[in-house]
Amino acid sequence: MNLYLRMAGKSLITRRRQYRSLFSVCFVGVCIMLFVMCITDGMLASVNDKARLYYGGDFQFLGGVSLEKTEIVADEDMAILESVLPSNAVTSKRYDYDAHNISFYFEGANVRQRVMKGVDFNKERLLFEKFTYVEGSAESLESHDSIIVSSLIAQKLGVHAGDSITVFLPTKNGYNNTIQVVVTGIFQDSSVFGMYTSYIDYDALMKVLDSESIINRICVYFPSGEPSKSTINKIYDSLSKKVSLYPIIQNKNDFYNQYSGEKDSVYAIVPLDANISDLRLMVQALHLIVLVIVVLLVVIISIGISSTFRVIVMKRSVESGTFRALGMKPSMLLIMYLTEVLLLLLAGCLLGFVLSLGLLKIASLYNLSFISGFDMFLTNGYLSPVLHITKASALVGVILVTTITSVLFTLRKLIHISPVGAIASIQ
Amino acid sequence: MTKKIFKILLPLMILSLMPICSFAITDAEGKAILKKSDENTTYKDSDFKADYVMVQDKPGQGKSETKATMYRRDSKLMYTIRITSPESDKGKGYVQFDESIWFYDPHDKQFTFTSAKNKFQNTNLNNSDLSPQNFSRDYTISKMTEVTLGKFNCILFELKAAVKNVDYPTVKLWIGKEDCVVRKREDYSLSGQLLRTTAIPSYQNVEGHLVPAGMVIIDNLRGSKINGKMQYEKTQITISNVSFQKQKDVVYSKQYLETMSD
Numbered sequence: 001m002n003l004y005l006r007m008a009g010k011s012l013i014t015r016r017r018q019y020r021s022l023f024s025v026c027f028v029g030v031c032i033m034l035f036v037m038c039i040t041d042g043m044l045a046s047v048n049d050k051a052r053l054y055y056g057g058d059f060q061f062l063g064g065v066s067l068e069k070t071e072i073v074a075d076e077d078m079a080i081l082e083s084v085l086p087s088n089a090v091t092s093k094r095y096d097y098d099a100h101n102i103s104f105y106f107e108g109a110n111v112r113q114r115v116m117k118g119v120d121f122n123k124e125r126l127l128f129e130k131f132t133y134v135e136g137s138a139e140s141l142e143s144h145d146s147i148i149v150s151s152l153i154a155q156k157l158g159v160h161a162g163d164s165i166t167v168f169l170p171t172k173n174g175y176n177n178t179i180q181v182v183v184t185g186i187f188q189d190s191s192v193f194g195m196y197t198s199y200i201d202y203d204a205l206m207k208v209l210d211s212e213s214i215i216n217r218i219c220v221y222f223p224s225g226e227p228s229k230s231t232i233n234k235i236y237d238s239l240s241k242k243v244s245l246y247p248i249i250q251n252k253n254d255f256y257n258q259y260s261g262e263k264d265s266v267y268a269i270v271p272l273d274a275n276i277s278d279l280r281l282m283v284q285a286l287h288l289i290v291l292v293i294v295v296l297l298v299v300i301i302s303i304g305i306s307s308t309f310r311v312i313v314m315k316r317s318v319e320s321g322t323f324r325a326l327g328m329k330p331s332m333l334l335i336m337y338l339t340e341v342l343l344l345l346l347a348g349c350l351l352g353f354v355l356s357l358g359l360l361k362i363a364s365l366y367n368l369s370f371i372s373g374f375d376m377f378l379t380n381g382y383l384s385p386v387l388h389i390t391k392a393s394a395l396v397g398v399i400l401v402t403t404i405t406s407v408l409f410t411l412r413k414l415i416h417i418s419p420v421g422a423i424a425s426i427q
Numbered sequence: 428m429t430k431k432i433f434k435i436l437l438p439l440m441i442l443s444l445m446p447i448c449s450f451a452i453t454d455a456e457g458k459a460i461l462k463k464s465d466e467n468t469t470y471k472d473s474d475f476k477a478d479y480v481m482v483q484d485k486p487g488q489g490k491s492e493t494k495a496t497m498y499r500r501d502s503k504l505m506y507t508i509r510i511t512s513p514e515s516d517k518g519k520g521y522v523q524f525d526e527s528i529w530f531y532d533p534h535d536k537q538f539t540f541t542s543a544k545n546k547f548q549n550t551n552l553n554n555s556d557l558s559p560q561n562f563s564r565d566y567t568i569s570k571m572t573e574v575t576l577g578k579f580n581c582i583l584f585e586l587k588a589a590v591k592n593v594d595y596p597t598v599k600l601w602i603g604k605e606d607c608v609v610r611k612r613e614d615y616s617l618s619g620q621l622l623r624t625t626a627i628p629s630y631q632n633v634e635g636h637l638v639p640a641g642m643v644i645i646d647n648l649r650g651s652k653i654n655g656k657m658q659y660e661k662t663q664i665t666i667s668n669v670s671f672q673k674q675k676d677v678v679y680s681k682q683y684l685e686t687m688s689d
Contacts, residue, residue: 101544108486108650108657166620166648170544174592177617178648210617 026348056219118205136161518688533688
């Protein structure tokens with residue numbers, strides 16, 4: 001093998017001008033593929049992170065006797081859930097209030113809200129640490145009247161951390177009610193998840209709603225990272241032995257449409273994907289775009305290299321004939337040429353990889369939050385590419401395999417050249 | 428000595444009790460006054476038509492004026508409001524019938540369902556303020572006090588909501604003792620925060636009906652800090668050209684607004 005490597009290396013160096021175009025195709029192609037993949041993965045990871053914060057974790061546990069239940073009933077449900085969860089999972093109770101008429105007031109200025117989430121800041125401390133705070137933090141006050149709002153809302157109201165604002169909303173009986181709450185934190189998120197969403201101390205929300213303590217979702221969060229599908233399935237299997245469970249849903253609206261309340265007392269595990277099923281089409285579109293780009297570039301690289309290399313080998317027919325005359329078998333000749341291709345590809349992939357890292361670094365320097373609607377894909381306004389070594393290695397593997405296969409196919413007849421045939425081809 | 432002190436104190440005690448004995452309002456009287464004030468805002472025997480001028484003052488942003496003509500048929504719980512000014516809003520209107528309120532925009536020729544809780548043309552007036560008041564039906568009296576409001580002798584009613592879905596769970600009403608008309612109103616949230624103040628300083632007598640000549644509504648939440656001092660938004664309403672003549676039935680229909688906007 002050493003001989004082939006040395007021969008291939010020497011050949012690449014001495015014929016570097018001939019191989020320049022092949023090398024360029026390879027490294028540019030790999031650079032583009034890795035760049036697109038990492039950017040897309042980063043965008044999707046950003047969406048996922050935001051969704052995780054918004055939905056309180058990695059999955060939600062809904063249903064039972066009622067979609068909205070008292071805290072006592074919720075505690076019972078939580079105990080059942082916690083008995084099947086790994087020890088590192090964090091559970092918390094929330095009340096999500098879809099705000100039809102919620103407004104915030106501060107010194108006469110007012111802003112409407114879309115969603116207000118009643119949370120336990122203590123219990124969800126690990127999750128709220130993931131927010132990017134412009135000011136303050138998600139602090140649970142003894143008076144249970146804390147709230148965190150987005151920077152956009154804070155800007156419109158003119159508030160800062162520590163200010164007291166008035167929350168105005170209709171109670172469950174339709175009465176207008178107000179409560180004073182303290183803005184303990186202002187977070188950065190101008191995506192659809194965070195822009196008009198605020199997180200308020202659960203007790204304060206119940207007080208202003210003039211309601212008994214009610215819960216409409218139990219959230220489960222894995223601080224160590226998003227759980228795998230097999231983990232979710234294990235939890236599902238264990239839980240289904242204790243309660244009646246709806247199949248793991250792809251779209252939470254399917255569950256809501258079929259839920260019949262106390263009659264069946266059915267529960268559901270709602271993974272993060274099912275909550276953002278509206279975005280699934282967009283996610284699939286992104287994956288498809290990446291796939292098309294990768295496939296196209298792989299085809300270009302493999303066909304381009306194989307057809308160009310075929311010409312190169314044909315021009316080296318004398319060399320091939322000489323080697324054959326010296327006793328080299330066709331298979332050994334093939335190995336020599338394939339080793340050249342392999343070294344070329346490896347060098348190209350390596351340079352492509354390094355270049356892509358540079359491009360990714362440059363791309364992540366620019367604040368792109370000025371692009372309307374793009375904030376969902378950004379982290380603090382910047383692209384945050386994610387490099388999966390496994391994926392990158394798999395991509396390189398695919399390039400190597402397809403190109404070498406293509407070259408093999410191309411060279412299978414050329415390597416059977418005889419010395420006489422090689423000389424004859426010159427004349 | 429004790430007798431002397433007693434002789435001085437006793438008349439004083441009697442005098443101090445006299446106002447209570449002479450002017451205390453009974454529950455029945457209070458309810459009657461409240462009911463009468465509701466009746467004064469309702470015109471069951473005839474239609475009502477008037478011109479409204481609403482001047483909204485937003486601190487730091489200036490004033491804006493809206494003119495409208497209002498038609499009411501309280502016997503059928505119907506009304507129509509046609510905006511006549513400014514030019515940008517001319518032709519817009521509201522029509523209520525079958526317990527639904529519709530907003531009409533002539534620019535897209537569409538009717539949109541709206542709610543009594545919504546603001547009228549983004550002023551500080553609620554749509555519900557343009558309808559007859561039903562405090563005696565929707566609220567219970569938690570407290571009554573005789574007070575003086577400027578030059579008016581009033582009964583101050585503190586009311587608590589008795590039904591769901593009224594805008595304000597707590598209302599304070601200053602009702603004139605003699606004429607049983609609302610002179611001032613304060614609307615509070617469930618937690619007791621003052622949300623809105625309405626003052627009706629003057630009324631006009633038209634065909635035996637007492638109709639507000641002017642009103643001021645102050646929004647105690649919205650406003651702006653000007654020179655370090657909080658100033659709240661307010662809307663001043665002037666009502667004129669009041670008439671109780673019967674109007675054509677078509678006036679209280681969507682077609683009327685569509686036709687009048689063309």
